[in-house]
Amino acid sequence: MSDKVLESYIKQYIEANDVPVVSFAWQGGEPTLLGVEFFKKVVSLQKKYADGKTIENGFQTNGILLNDEWCEFLAENKFLVGLSLDGPEKLHDRYRVNKAGKGSFQRVMRGLEFLKKFQVEFNILTVVNRPNSQKPVEVYRFLKEVGSGFIQFIPIVERISKFESPTQLNLVQAGYMGEATIADWSVEPVQFGKFLIEIFDEWVRNDVAKQYIQFFDIALESWMGMAQSLCLFNETCGKAMAIEHNGDLYACDHFVFPKNRLGNILERSLSEMVLSEQQIQFGLNKRDKLPQYCLDCEVRFACNGECPKNRFMKIPDGEAGLNYLCEGYKMFFKHIHPYMKFMADELRHERPPANVKRWAKEKDRGFPGLKVGRNDPCPCGSGKKYKKCCGKMV
Secondary structure (H helix, E strand, C coil): CCHHHHHHHHHHHHHHCCCCEEEEEECCCCHHHHCHHHHHHHHHHHHHHCCCCEEEEEEEECCCCCCHHHHHHHHHCCCEEEEECCCCHHHHCCCCECCCCCECHHHHHHHHHHHHHCCCCEEEEEEECCCHHHCHHHHHHHHHHHCCCEEEEEECCCEEECCCCCCCCCECCCCCCCCEEECCCCCCHHHHHHHHHHHHHHHHHHCCCCCEEHHHHHHHHHHCCCCCCCCCCCCCCCCCCEECCCCEEECCCCCCCHHHEEEECCCCCHHHHHCCHHHHHHHHHHHHCCCHHHHCCCCHHHHCCCCHHHCCEECCCCCEEECCCHHHHHHHHHHHHHHHHHHHHHHHCCCCHHHHHHHHHHHHCCCCCCCCCCCCECCCCCCCEHHHCHHHHC
């Protein structure tokens, strides 16, 4: 960003957020390529326009350029760093390579040591692709060893046009309904469901309140009847816009296409674009364009059709708008239902949701301390008969 665009963005963004704490999210490409001096300028401008508000910064990086200078700055200014790490070395290096084709794992781990040295707060962001989705427990245990305590999983779903492009950029844009094939690095729906389930099963028995996994936290919000804090699963969207280096504002960072351009902050105010009819309608479309098949789904309260960028499949009667990952999400949400129901009930009674760890182990044993008939409702709350649910463990 030029100085003019940067200052205008920071000033307008702070003014547009009528809340005591304002959060900025910086990502690229790779933001460390701009150098520490650029972000010193960012912090200086934030202080200039803070007007009594507290400013927070999130920073997404691949970690390979992190060093003493970077991490001293990040620690001093309390940046929350998201570090991209896709699992153990072999899995991480499957796609995260340099232009010579060599893996980046060792350099990322070196960057991680700098974060720990300066006690920079960090989360791990793991892209779930086809190869690492086959090794869920291996990936999860490795990420736990890394020591963040906070993990985000992002499923990669990309499609390739069947028609050659003169630019050789053949990935199709979100909303494209023409002929395209699923890229071979994209996670498969059922396997993604299995990936989440296997990690959840280990987490719910051992790691609740020790490891925080974004998908699981958001699911608990759903079972509590709360609005989900992640746009992916919220009923509507439109609050995760993306600003480009030239000041152009787009509806979402998955929809940076000409038809989704809202304007430029040097020509229109940020508030005006955020509250524009175009952007409001973009956000409502997530809810209003769901097929009836999805509206009738028993796990819609938790899924809400996920991200519109992945809604390129057809429902059984041929209507468009079904999410590519639907089958996996259905598996996952149905599997976690008894545990989430238990944790939500604990929270409502002001008890620690981590009690689920003990409860899950009792469930595994078939609740031996309870007198339950084979045809009685299962005490786990699944809605099934005991003999067809936890009774099978006995």
